[in-house]
Amino acid sequence: MGRLRLGVPYGLLPVGLLSSYAKQQKENSPPEPVIRLVRSQRAGNIDEDDEEQGAKGGVHPILKVDAIRFLYTFRNQLTKQQLLAVLPLLIKALDDSENYVTYTYAAIAIEKVLGIRQNGQILFAQADVRDFAPQLLGVLMSKIERAGTPEKIAENDHLMKAAMRVIITARQTLIPTYQQLLNRLVAVLGVISKNASNPKFDQYIFESLSALMRFVTSGSPTTIPTFESTLFEPFTIILMQDIDPRLIKRYFLLGHDELIPREGKDEAYDEVMTEIEELEEGLEEALKKFEKSLGMKLSWWHSAVGTEEIYMIETSAGQKNIPKEWTRNGGTKVEAREKRNTAIKKFKFRIYNEFDEDRGIWLRAIRVFAKLDCLFSLAKSSAAIGEPSCRPKFVGEEEGDGSAWFDFKSLRHPTLCVNGSVEDFIPNDVKLGGDVGKIALLTAENGLFTGLLSTMSGCTPPV
Incomplete structure (x- = not known):
């Protein structure tokens, strides 16, 4: 089927609106920056003016994002030479911008451009990105690292996916600078392992480490000891912690809500x-x-x-x-x-x-691990709180009718225990099961857990 591909740059609508707004604000100034951006947008280029010009009547960040989106949408219509010419501008937009949306769109566009295939083959070879790959990876890692907390770092998986794509494209050309990149990836992995909140980010960072090790060691076998010494300690720490299943991928890839079997597994x-x-x-x-x-x-x-x-x-x-x-x-x-x-x-x-065939075994295993998880949680909490605190006493089935029960005396909230200014704290007793009822009303009229409320407030809640 013959097919002609035509399209209208939808981004021209916000360009027109913003140029009209700029004209109303400053009628005497010529609108060259907006016209220049429209022209560069039609050519698939990114304007190089910085974002501060948006406040000075120049290029607004929205226009930059729109130009990047235009390039992202029509990337398959550009030649390889045009894409190579525009990649440095995308890197500059990524590096210079402090606007979350702008540098995120730049990262997405870079990843998509480097992933273009023609006739079943990747368009860009490692020689094409040799000159700017280390700089680009440094910029991406800096954007990721500065987020700080595990949740914030893992929030933007587009940055990590772009880094993964650069590593896969650059391959052996990263050998001269691989060690610094390896250390930075391991450091980020150590941070996010404390709270794995984004499965996609987890997948991309593991794929990045895997690709880096694969390509660097194949080009320079002498680097194998460096990878072993660098990866052994953080991986050991992760495995000794409470393992999040999203961090461990074994027999199949987990992505886009699909279980995709690895080669030879299905x-x-x-x-x-x-x-x-x-x-x-x-x-x-x-x-x-x-x-x-x-x-x-x-x-x-x-x-x-x-x-x-x-x-x-x-x-x-x-x-x-x-x-x-x-x-x-x-x-x-x-x-x-x-x-x-x-x-x-x-x-x-x-x-x-296959899991269902051995349902009885898995169910017993889940119950055992659930009980162990509760015991370890209580032990860790008790050890971390300090004084006043106590370790729970576990009794045998001879005390009671054999069913589960608990009996807590003088409960205190740990944040109030460490506060020396609280002198009139009233502890509370909580008992459930055994010689009392096995069901308790957990919420008061305002929706708060009554037992938790009593330990936090330091007084008996009103009935």
């Missing part, structure tokens, strides 16, 4: 992927035959979204003599892609069924 999935690879090879052969018979340059347009119109033949906008019979495209590749999605879904349910 026969049905491997068969479908082999079929897809064979069909892609057939597509390339068919494309060459079309080019030879029609005498024109053709390429595949690939959406990579869903299963509809995944591959279509693309021609230039001015191409003539397009065959009239090109009215539909075959559904073979669509069918294979749908088989892949079905295989992934079936794999997930097969995993569930």
